[in-house]
Amino acid sequence: MAIREGRWDCPQCGNQGNRGSELKCPACGRVRAEEVQFYAAEDAAEVTDEAALARAKAGADWICEFCGATTPADQKRCRGCSADRTEKRRAVKELLDRPEAPAPAPKKKSKAGLVLAGIGLLAIAGGLLLCRAKEASMTLAGVSWERTVEVEKYTTVVEEHWRDRLPEGARILSTERKLERTDKVQTGTRPVTKTVEEKVQTGTKKVKVGKKDLGNGYFEDLFKEEPVYETRQRTVTEDEPVYRDDPVYADWCRYEIDKWVKDRVEKASGADKSPDWPAVAATDKQRPGKKVETYRALFKDADGEEHEWTPKLDEWQRLEVGRKYNVVTRLGSVQGLAAAE
Ligand SMILES: [Zn+2]
Ligand SMILES: [Zn+2]
Structure with missing residues (x-):
């Protein structure tokens, strides 16, 4: 006081x-x-x-x-x-020596970061320049098409799996007892002693934190009781679980099963404008699966250089061999035809 x-x-x-x-x-x-x-x-x-x-x-x-x-x-x-x-x-006012610490100033962007960002922008600009689409008048020199059909056959195959996960219709050929997994089983606990550190309050100390304007020409020192800590080590004993590894055996089966599997790919192709699918007859032993179609157009530019384009079917069907087109390319590959033609 x-x-x-x-x-x-x-x-x-x-x-x-x-x-x-x-x-x-x-x-x-x-x-x-x-x-x-x-x-x-x-x-x-x-x-x-x-x-x-x-x-x-x-x-x-x-x-x-x-x-x-x-x-x-x-x-x-x-x-x-x-x-x-x-x-x-x-x-009557309390005046603290150390007012609340101001919030830390927001992190400034580092110079290195700005330079990196600059290099990044330059690289993007350069890339855009390189990747810019070009347009040129070219002659359609030829067209071609290719259509493929995967053929699946119904057949007997041999596979292996655990007995409780066999597919329906599996006919077991042989079984074998095998280790499927190891289960951890708790058998008990054992005491484990370790040292822990803890902060313990051992008392308090008076700290002068400011003064009070008594409003009459006098000031009174302001104190605060602050806790005093000490780090102490303590040993504690805890029970830790103890486990045993239990092997689990099960039947591993070799079995045969009838199912549809990929057999071969049938292909049809031509250099005309009449694409057709390869004929695949559907029977109880064979059926058509995944289909893939590709259409190509080959353009020649003023220098006689060839440019291949793989358009969709409807775009491809509108093309006429021998005609001139405004072809859009980017990085040497054909993107499409210019809209105004
Ligand atoms: Zn007066
Ligand atoms: Zn005066």
Whole structure:
């Protein structure tokens, strides 16, 4: 509860460092008023004089509603105009030495990052330049097509699996007892001792955190009780589970089963404009599976260089061999035909 005397500056004559116990300016005689701000002198000694301590603890000065002068709490008449005491008081304020730490500033982008970003943009721009579509007049030199059909056959195949996962219709040929998996089974526990570190509060210490403006020319030191910790080691014994590996055996089966499997691929192709599917008859032993169709167009540019295009069927069907087209290429491969033709 250390009390220290504050200071104030006179707003009328500018005299600085008037003592907190002075109720009017020693330089110009002006009565201390509401606008005066008290401040703590860092080197101020602790007040020990009984009368001064009593004044410091009497409470904040009251403020005259008529003339604004401030008067000690225990005096009933205004030191400025002799008016009767009223309710308005100077504020009592707590002033902390270390206000809350400000939030960390947002991370700035590093220079290296900006340079990398720049290089990235250049690379993209260069790539776009290289990849830019080009348009050229070319002659359609020829067309071709290719159609394939996978043929599946119904046949007997031999496969292997665990007995409880066999497909329907499987006919077992032979079985063998095999290790399927290992199960972990807890058989008990065993005590394990380890050292743990823990923070233990061993007491508290008084820390000066700031001061309180008592509103009467005096300041009081502010303290806070802070916990004091110590790191202690402690051994603890815990039960850890103990496991046993249990092998699990099961029947591994070789079996035969009738099913559709891929047999071969039938292919039809031509250099005309009449594509057809290869004939695959559907019987109980054979059926057509996945189908793939490819259509090609071969263009020749002004230099006689060839460019191949694989369009969709409807685009391909509209092409006429011998005609000139505006062909769009990118990185040497044909993208399509220019819209306006
Ligand atoms: Zn003054
Ligand atoms: Zn007054």
